[in-house]
Amino acid sequence: xxxxxxxxxxxxxxxxxxxxxxxxxxxxxxxxxxxxxxxxxxxxxxxxxxxxxxxxxxxxxxxxxxxxxxxxxxxxxxxxxxxxxxxxxxxxxxxxxxxxxxxxxxxxxxxxxxxxxxxxxxxxxxxxxxxxxxxxxxxxxxxxxxxxxxxxxxxxxxxxxx
Amino acid sequence: xxxxxxxxxxxxxxxxxxxxxxxxxxxxxxxxxxxxxxxxxxxxxxxxxxxxxxxxxxxxxxxxxxxxxxxxxxxxxxxxxxxxxxxxxxxxxxxxxxxxxxxxxxxxxxxxxxxxxxxxxxxxxxxxxxxxxxxxxxxxxxxxxxxxxxxxxxxxxxxxxx
Amino acid sequence: xxxxxxxxxxxxxxxxxxxxxxxxxxxxxxxxxxxxxxxxxxxxxxxxxxxxxxxxxxxxxxxxxxxxxxxxxxxxxxxxxxxxxxxxxxxxxxxxxxxxxxxxxxxxxxxxxxxxxxxxxxxxxxxxxxxxxxxxxxxxxxxxxxxxxxxxxxxxxxxxxx
Amino acid sequence: xxxxxxxxxxxxxxxxxxxxxxxxxxxxxxxxxxxxxxxxxxxxxxxxxxxxxxxxxxxxxxxxxxxxxxxxxxxxxxxxxxxxxxxxxxxxxxxxxxxxxxxxxxxxxxxxxxxxxxxxxxxxxxxxxxxxxxxxxxxxxxxxxxxxxxxxxxxxxxxxxx
Amino acid sequence: xxxxxxxxxxxxxxxxxxxxxxxxxxxxxxxxxxxxxxxxxxxxxxxxxxxxxxxxxxxxxxxxxxxxxxxxxxxxxxxxxxxxxxxxxxxxxxxxxxxxxxxxxxxxxxxxxxxxxxxxxxxxxxxxxxxxxxxxxxxxxxxxxxxxxxxxxxxxxxxxxx
Amino acid sequence: xxxxxxxxxxxxxxxxxxxxxxxxxxxxxxxxxxxxxxxxxxxxxxxxxxxxxxxxxxxxxxxxxxxxxxxxxxxxxxxxxxxxxxxxxxxxxxxxxxxxxxxxxxxxxxxxxxxxxxxxxxxxxxxxxxxxxxxxxxxxxxxxxxxxxxxxxxxxxxxxxx
Numbered sequence: 001x002x003x004x005x006x007x008x009x010x011x012x013x014x015x016x017x018x019x020x021x022x023x024x025x026x027x028x029x030x031x032x033x034x035x036x037x038x039x040x041x042x043x044x045x046x047x048x049x050x051x052x053x054x055x056x057x058x059x060x061x062x063x064x065x066x067x068x069x070x071x072x073x074x075x076x077x078x079x080x081x082x083x084x085x086x087x088x089x090x091x092x093x094x095x096x097x098x099x100x101x102x103x104x105x106x107x108x109x110x111x112x113x114x115x116x117x118x119x120x121x122x123x124x125x126x127x128x129x130x131x132x133x134x135x136x137x138x139x140x141x142x143x144x145x146x147x148x149x150x151x152x153x154x155x156x157x158x159x160x161x162x
Numbered sequence: 163x164x165x166x167x168x169x170x171x172x173x174x175x176x177x178x179x180x181x182x183x184x185x186x187x188x189x190x191x192x193x194x195x196x197x198x199x200x201x202x203x204x205x206x207x208x209x210x211x212x213x214x215x216x217x218x219x220x221x222x223x224x225x226x227x228x229x230x231x232x233x234x235x236x237x238x239x240x241x242x243x244x245x246x247x248x249x250x251x252x253x254x255x256x257x258x259x260x261x262x263x264x265x266x267x268x269x270x271x272x273x274x275x276x277x278x279x280x281x282x283x284x285x286x287x288x289x290x291x292x293x294x295x296x297x298x299x300x301x302x303x304x305x306x307x308x309x310x311x312x313x314x315x316x317x318x319x320x321x322x323x324x
Numbered sequence: 325x326x327x328x329x330x331x332x333x334x335x336x337x338x339x340x341x342x343x344x345x346x347x348x349x350x351x352x353x354x355x356x357x358x359x360x361x362x363x364x365x366x367x368x369x370x371x372x373x374x375x376x377x378x379x380x381x382x383x384x385x386x387x388x389x390x391x392x393x394x395x396x397x398x399x400x401x402x403x404x405x406x407x408x409x410x411x412x413x414x415x416x417x418x419x420x421x422x423x424x425x426x427x428x429x430x431x432x433x434x435x436x437x438x439x440x441x442x443x444x445x446x447x448x449x450x451x452x453x454x455x456x457x458x459x460x461x462x463x464x465x466x467x468x469x470x471x472x473x474x475x476x477x478x479x480x481x482x483x484x485x486x
Numbered sequence: 487x488x489x490x491x492x493x494x495x496x497x498x499x500x501x502x503x504x505x506x507x508x509x510x511x512x513x514x515x516x517x518x519x520x521x522x523x524x525x526x527x528x529x530x531x532x533x534x535x536x537x538x539x540x541x542x543x544x545x546x547x548x549x550x551x552x553x554x555x556x557x558x559x560x561x562x563x564x565x566x567x568x569x570x571x572x573x574x575x576x577x578x579x580x581x582x583x584x585x586x587x588x589x590x591x592x593x594x595x596x597x598x599x600x601x602x603x604x605x606x607x608x609x610x611x612x613x614x615x616x617x618x619x620x621x622x623x624x625x626x627x628x629x630x631x632x633x634x635x636x637x638x639x640x641x642x643x644x645x646x647x648x
Numbered sequence: 649x650x651x652x653x654x655x656x657x658x659x660x661x662x663x664x665x666x667x668x669x670x671x672x673x674x675x676x677x678x679x680x681x682x683x684x685x686x687x688x689x690x691x692x693x694x695x696x697x698x699x700x701x702x703x704x705x706x707x708x709x710x711x712x713x714x715x716x717x718x719x720x721x722x723x724x725x726x727x728x729x730x731x732x733x734x735x736x737x738x739x740x741x742x743x744x745x746x747x748x749x750x751x752x753x754x755x756x757x758x759x760x761x762x763x764x765x766x767x768x769x770x771x772x773x774x775x776x777x778x779x780x781x782x783x784x785x786x787x788x789x790x791x792x793x794x795x796x797x798x799x800x801x802x803x804x805x806x807x808x809x810x
Numbered sequence: 811x812x813x814x815x816x817x818x819x820x821x822x823x824x825x826x827x828x829x830x831x832x833x834x835x836x837x838x839x840x841x842x843x844x845x846x847x848x849x850x851x852x853x854x855x856x857x858x859x860x861x862x863x864x865x866x867x868x869x870x871x872x873x874x875x876x877x878x879x880x881x882x883x884x885x886x887x888x889x890x891x892x893x894x895x896x897x898x899x900x901x902x903x904x905x906x907x908x909x910x911x912x913x914x915x916x917x918x919x920x921x922x923x924x925x926x927x928x929x930x931x932x933x934x935x936x937x938x939x940x941x942x943x944x945x946x947x948x949x950x951x952x953x954x955x956x957x958x959x960x961x962x963x964x965x966x967x968x969x970x971x972x
Contacts, residue, residue, distance in 0.1 A: 005167060026278055030249055075464045087192055092264075092281065102254075106286055106452040107461060110470045116188055119254065119281035124268055124934050128592040137593060140561045146596045237950045268938040269947060272956050286448050290754040299755060302723045308758045329653060350764055354735055399626045411678055416750075416767065426740075430614040430772055431623060434632050440674055443740065443767035448754055491815060512926055516897055573840055578912075578929065588902075592934055602836055605902065605929035610772050610916055776916040785917060788885045794920050 006085040007031040007118075010076050012039050013053045014046040015152045016060050017134060019126035023091040026120055028064045035083055036061075038071040047135060047159060060149050077112040085115075092119040093127045135160075167194040168247040169280075172238045174201050175215045176208040177314045178222050179296060181288035185253040188282055190226045197245055198223075200233040209297060209321060222311050239274040247277075254281040255289045297322075330409040331442075334361040334400045337377045338370040339476045340384050341458060343450035347415040350444055352388045359407055360385075362395040371459060371483060384473050401436040409439075416443045417451045459484075491518040492571040493604075496562045498525050499539045500532040501638045502546050503620060505612035509577040512606055514550045521569055522547075524557040533621060533645060546635045563598040571601075578605045579613045621646075654733040655766075658685040658724050661701045662694040663800045664708050665782060667774035671739040674768055676712045683731055684709075686719040695783060695807060708797045725760040733763075740767040741775045783808075816895040817928075820847040820886050823863045824856040825962045826870050827944060829936035833901040836930055838874045845893055846871075848881040857945060857969060870959045887922040895925075902929045903937045945970075 007027055013020060013036070027034045038053050046053070050071045057069045072079040080088055088108070090101050105117035121127075129147050138144050139160050145153060169189055175182060175198075189196045200215050208215070212233045219231045234241040242250055250270070252263050267279035283289075296309050301322050307315060331351055337344060337360070351358045362377050370377070374395045381393045396403040404412055412432070414425050429441035445451075453471050462468050463484050469477060493513055499506060499522075513520045524539050532539070536557045543555045558565040566574055574594070576587050591603035607613075615633050624630050625646050631639060655675055661668060661684075675682045686701050694701070698719045705717045720727040728736055736756070738749050753765035769775075782795050787808050793801060817837055823830060823846075837844045848863050856863070860881045867879045882889040890898055898918070900911050915927035931937075939957050948954050949970050955963060 030278055030280070075461070075466050078465075102283060103452045103454065103457060105283055107457055107471075109283075111461065111466050116192055117283065118192070119283075121264060121267055121279065121281075124937060127934060127937075128589045130589065133589060133593055137561070137597065141564075142561050142597050147593075237947070237952050240951075265938045265940065265943060269943055269957075273947065273952050286451060289448060289451075290751045292751065295751060295755055299723070299759065303726075304723050304759050309755075354764055354766070399623070399628050402627075426769060427614045427616065427619060429769055431619055431633075433769075435623065435628050440678055441769065442678070443769075445750060445753055445765065445767075516926060516928070588931060591931055602840055603931065604840070605931075607912060607915055607927065607929075610775060613772060613775075776913045778913065781913060781917055785885070785921065789888075790885050790921050795917075 005032040006035065006083065007033070007087040007089050008035045008037050008076075008080045008083060008085045009089040010037040010039055010072070010079070012041050012044065012046055012131070013057055014041075014048055014131050015053065015134075015148060015156060016057050017126070017129050017131055017148050018146075019091065019093070019122045019129040021060055021149070022122040022126050023089065023120050024061055024064065024067060026122075027089050028067050031087070032066060034064075034067045034089070035085065036067060036069045037076070037079060038069070039076070040071065040073040048155075052155070056149075056152050056155060059151050075111065077108050077115050080115050081112060088115055088117045090117055090119050091122055093122060168197065168245065169193040169195070169249040169251050170197045170199050170238075170242045170245060170247050171251040172199040172201055172234070172241070174203050174206065174208055174293070175219055176203075176210055176293050177215060177296075177310060177318060178219050179288070179291045179293055179310050180308075181253065181255070181284045181291040183222055183311070184284040184288050185251065185282050186223055186229060187226065188284075189251050190229050193249070194228060196226075196229045196251070197247065198229060198231045199238070199241060200231070201238070202233065202235045210317075214317070218311075218314050218317060221313050237273065239270050239277050242277050243274060250277055250279045252279055252281050253284055255284060255292075329356040330359065330407065331355040331357070331411040331413050332359045332361050332400075332404045332407060332409050333413040334363060334396070334403070336363050336365050336368065336370055336455070337381055338365075338372055338455050339377060339458075339472060339480060340381050341450070341453050341455055341472050342470075343415065343417070343446045343453040344381075345384055345473070346446040346450050347413065347444050348385055348388065348391060350446075351413050352391050355411070356390060358388075358391045358413070359409065360391060360393045361400070361403060362393070363400070364395065364397045372479075376479070380473075380476050380479065383475050399435065401432050401439050404439050405436060412439055412441045414441055414443050415446055417446060492521065492569065493517040493519070493573040493575050494521045494523050494562075494566045494569060494571050495575040496523040496525060496558070496565070498527050498530065498532055498617070499543055500527075500534055500617050501539065501620075501634060501642060502543050503612070503615045503617055503634050504632075505577065505579070505608045505615040507546055507635070508608040508612050509575065509606050510547055510550065510553060512608075513575050514553050517573070518552060520550075520553045520575070521571065522553060522555045523562070523565060524555065525562070526557065526559045534641075538641070542635075542638050542641060545637050561597065563594050563601050566601050567598060574601055574603045576603055576605050577608055579608060579616075653680040654683065654731065655679040655681070655735040655737050656683045656685050656724075656728045656731060656733045657737040658687055658720070658727070660687050660689050660692065660694055660779070661705055662689075662696055662779050663701060663782075663796060663804060664705050665774070665777045665779055665796050666794075667739065667741070667770045667777040669708055669797070670770040670774050671737065671768050672709055672712065672715060674770075675737050676715050679735070680714060682712075682715045682737070683733065684715060684717045685724070685727060686717070687724070688719065688721045696803075700803070704797075704800050704803065707799050723759065725756050725763050728763050729760060736763055736765045738765055738767050739770055741770060815842040816845065816893065817841040817843070817897040817899050818845045818847050818886075818890045818893060818895045819899040820849055820882070820889070822849050822851050822854065822856055822941070823867060824851075824858055824941050825863060825944075825958060825966060826867050827936070827939050827941055827958050828956075829901065829903070829932045829939040831870055831959070832932040832936050833899065833930050834871055834874065834877060836932075837899050838877050841897070842876060844874075844877045844899070845895065846877060846879045847886070847889060848879070849886070850881065850883045858965075862965070866959075866962050866965065869961050885921065887918050887925050890925050891922060898925055898927045900927055900929050901932055903932060903940075 036057055040050050054069050054071055061067055134144050134147050138156050198219055202212050216231050216233055223229055291309050296306050300306050300318050360381055364374050378393050378395055385391055458468050458471050462480050522543055526536050540555050540557055547553055620630050620633050624642050684705055688698050702717050702719055709715055777795050782792050786792050786804050846867055850860050864879050864881055871877055944954050944957050948966050
């Protein structure tokens, strides 16, 4: 019997980076359908609204037919189940990622034994990129064109000017 | 279009542990077909012959219809390509795994950009089990029934008595 | 001559988890008397008051005769000395724990050379549980019965509803 | 041709510790000129003003002829270039340092390929000292004379009393 | 009821270092009786015979009344049980220690649930010392007086000359 | 007064990789003179003789005027002192490097307080390359052109064919 083969890649994407895009491209080659699930995460007060984050993702990965951008609130395992998926994708870059991600994955597994977290590695050129560091650098005037797409760069500049 | 959805799980499996079996079960729920690829690894002088390792794996995962046990020699990326697969599975337990596995995965990616390594996490009850430690403990007389299947235990005892 | 054999297990316990309880049980088997010392930690604005945290601990470890629950403010080494104890217990779960705990233990050793920090490992089933993650998951509606005792669960639900 | 041989050691120094001073002494033995660059970092709301932090550094390393104390705002790579330097020094104490520092160094390298970050190790006696932990301990009444110079200690006490 | 309060500190001690001695002194202040258990470990072909290793330990910790030096072969948990002890001590210096030690401790716990491993931290001055590195340095002609006691130094020189 | 500004970069270089070459180029931009010191390391039985390793390095970094290739036996700190240098360079790629390198650097510092180890980071594209992994991959038939220079590749092939 054929597996459902839908994977969900959840995250805050505040904003999307070349690292995220690299993971998305790799996932899209493995799974029939990849759902990018943008977490509201209001308690973390993201710089961009959930609408802006969804829209920047749509602009950035236009060409990929089997990728869908969505947003969600609440428990990620509930969202994944609701979509009929059984695989969750997480990017792993560094040791600190590793520990936090493992803790989350084991907690999520306890909350829903049927959903499996798999980890993927971005290209080593993106292994050190983080949305947080990019926002910090940009707010100090850095040119961040090597880390995020052109359109995101323009929106980030606008947002930080306010 | 449908993805090929074959994954290869390579390793030495000298011998297979409950940790390996847990990863295999999880992979079998995600992919249409999972090929367990036992590496000859003669230069590491494994305790069990490749035939014995394949046979212990077959005994241990009998019930899984979409899992195939095979052995290989040479570069793992060549083997994976030869099987028409594009996904390689590796279990991640600890930080030391993490670094070594990342180094290998990045090297393999350079050798063949089309093959993607994904990482899976065993149940936390098996997170500390290693074939090496089990062999050491068994050779000192420990009862290793919590770490390996009954049949493997009997074969290990026999092997160590020699 | 007999050692005093009193150990202090300090922490915020906001709230107590099965991981903490596991460490307490193990410590109670080693030492004559174990004092659980709940830190006020007002600057971290804990979710539960110190009174509530002490009370949840009392409910959770009722059966252990040689365990005492107390609270403290100020430097932990001063508290430990005041109790006539010379051993401080800390649970170690992960690498990130490890570094932070070592830094704290070395700093405390400098502040009082006579107090020794020893590290204990919870059962691997609890190795990924953290009070912080449990609060996050519960606030998103997760059923956290696998991580904290029944009574704590009820109090946490009540607290988060406010 | 002779290298310029100026190195910049940037940081928040809130306040300077024996660990920082140890790195400065070691750097001053290697480079012709070492510029200690105190970052304003207003968004982190440091305990001491940038003026106070510069002044404490001046008091602490009086004897070193080839060391200059300065402050800066904005991108560190721009500051380093402006000073005609091509080397940035960072202290490495622990694994957590390591990852964060690598991420920063790789980001900075992308922002300016000409500036090289080098890492130095403090004496192992200072390997666990952090400005953050010292402030926490002092605020709880600890005697922190083993971690910071006398004058800094007096100023820290005064500051915390307010 | 009083706890038995005997602790076993197992190891290869090939040879004993100031790091080991520091852990032994600290353990001797906590427990009524500390048994240093020298593992034969013939398969690792130690440089010193088990007799020599026991004898160097005896010379190095003469003054400690409640410390006993012994040797053992086979499973460490069986040895600990045989001695009527329920606590095993391990020194933790670094991350790599941490992972290996945790794996061993969890394996040992599975082999005997009644024996608890506790971890202690040496003085930071000894945190980087390892028997392996000392032997390497000495074999290249280094003066290793800062790492091992005088008598051990003489024996090591003699041994390496052969 | 001007610093001597000679740095030594010691290693086994069995064989030299693009990662080593990247570190050498970066060091040559910082220091007046960089001495690449090839360790004999006979006890590790390197694949290439010390002469071959020196010669491959010479071929690989021909253009750098201020770089010298040399070989040494014995303690590295003695060699560095003998060359009138006070700085030792080590490349840091990963956490496992980090711990081992720190242990070595602290040991070397104890052996000679005047020699300072500084750490440099290769380009992230080379962060996962290791001589060991390259030899393994090549021996299995992999094309390793992305990891080592053309000439080294040819010599490696020849060596492995024997």
